[in-house]
Amino acid sequence: MISQTAEYALRAVVYLADHGGDPKTNVQIAEATQVPTGYLAKVMQGLSRARVVNSQRGLNGGFTLKESPDELTVLAVINAIDPIRRIHECPLGLPSHGTTLCPLHQRIDNAAALVEEAFGDTTISELLDVPKSRKPLCRFPIAKGE
Amino acid sequence: MISQTAEYALRAVVYLADHGGDPKTNVQIAEATQVPTGYLAKVMQGLSRARVVNSQRGLNGGFTLKESPDELTVLAVINAIDPIRRIHECPLGLPSHGTTLCPLHQRIDNAAALVEEAFGDTTISELLDVPKSRKPLCRFPIAKGE
DNA sequence: CCTACAATGGATGTCAAGATCCTTTTGTCG
């Protein structure tokens, strides 16, 4: 449905949203979200370039959200990393389907539109508005060593 | 949204549905659907194993649909090749999320469910019930050399 | 029974996503 990389990005954003405004380092995020440290660095670079997060180098640096979790949608995060591909022209390159997709590709594109809509309607803060035990990434009630 | 391979499978099935009941060879399907011949052979094998199509070897052999296009859904074809992956347990393996997904993964799974539903509600014959110029795979009104 | 036809299956090649590691750059603080 979404790529592994997009899922990683979402976890990171959710973590940032749920842990105050002060910068979190790549290592902190990686540990909390169970994402390979080295790979997360690349993902965070992507989020930074897409202006979803701020990055700050040096001591006490790290990543922070650029937007409020109320404003930031799941779709925005996904599109920053691995955009939902809509179908705008016939994949077979048939000229007669140039403007109007055939029913097959129209249905596929329609499914993409549904996904886009669902993710576009969900903000990051909505994901956190639940009892603690069901919060994303939360190890509660295990909570050993954190 | 769906894999390249699943798209190939759908094209092949649509072609079979739209061209009568007599067997079509791999080469015929490949040319009509613009799918690499060698690769389509693998895809058709998959459809055959999944019992979406019949296969017949030898002279005048080829592939036919096993079910009526009225009964066969887009989802059935996709699932035969590259199933829509639903999320049934927490991808982070968090024990506290074992049964109840966190909002993040619930939303992602919900998107998958939307897609499943949309494709499950569409039959192959619905895709063909349109004016000729908008039929899937159809080159009309160009129609040079076919 | 022989031959041409067509699917099957195996081996292999290519490429992008996912992942790792190391060096360089930028920033903070003492």
Add this chain to the structure above:
DNA sequence: CGACAAAAGGATCTTGACATCCATTGTAGG
């Protein structure tokens, strides 16, 4: 300024999706 912290960026590795090619097996028709 000097030392350290942290992101940025480059090089490389692995794996699976996509793709090609060829040998084998099964089948109809002469």
